Amino acid sequence: MSTAMNFGSKSFKPRAPDKGSFPLDHFGECKAFKEQFMKCLRDNSFDNSMCRLQSKEYLECRMDHQLMTKEPLEKLGFKDLMDPPPSQANRDTKP
């Protein structure tokens, strides 16, 4: 597999994640957000572009519960979702 020892064969080199490892969510604090995300995926035939908002919310939940280091969401690639602040305030009240 990735240990083929012949020179010139493409082999896979695993790389460490950029920001390290997620701490485990032992208490299921963000399970609700995850369920929302999974539901969105199933509804949209597993298209990630349609469910970016839910993934952003899940990550925000993680940050709130100390399950992820706090970082500005632009750094996580959500710049396009940050644009209209007033409409975002409306979305924050979603359970």
Added chain:
Amino acid sequence: MLLHFLVRQSLCCPQVLLTRCVRTLRCDAARTLDSQAEHFLRRRLPPPPRFHPQSRGIKSRNRKSQSQEEEWKTRNKTVLTYIAAAGVGMIGLSYAAVPLYRLYCQASGLGGMAVAGHDTDQVETMKPVKERVIKVTFNADRHASMQWNFKPQQTEINVVPGETALAFYRAKNPTDQPIIGISTYNVVPFEAGQYFNKIQCFCFEEQRLNPHEEVDMPVFFYIDPEFDEDPRMARVDTITLSYTFFEAKEGQKLPLPGYSYN
């Protein structure tokens, strides 16, 4: 007495030899004569041990073979020096091969490594390539002795390069003991692996699950937008991400992959 022997020799030798013998007799090269005589004698007859000119012949033979031996000695020495130098050179080359090979791999991009280290700040600035939809399928494996139940929560996700995506795996510890797992991942096709960047996941660090506990494990990743520009990736539409869990002993940590400059 020598002459007598010579004459007898020449009687069995052809005419040319006889004249040669006579000519050399006429010259003042007594040594050459002796050595030549010895040469003939050795070829035709076994030399009698107590024969008088033989002692003179031995000296000349010794002198000639001595110079020959010396020549051989110096030649041997040169050859040995060359061989020793080649041996030392080979050993040095094998030590030098490690950084050289590394440089070569970086330059040529062989071995699936990114040609240059990818930029973590690019997450902020990258633009999604909306035309190219790639299906990422998920696979979950565990080592035979690992007792967790481990499976992905979605079979596939359609992403575009340049867009961050989230995916979930689920792990459950059905036993009555806490089990610590540690995982690694794999991406096929291998060449696409260099464009598959994980921002955060659950691999390479110990994850502890208490008895009968079930957790969701997210993977936050993106595909480098340069994926679209690579001609080798033109026909790649599906990428498979595969995680494998192993059981870890307490305090064990997998070394982070990559060379020390990573």
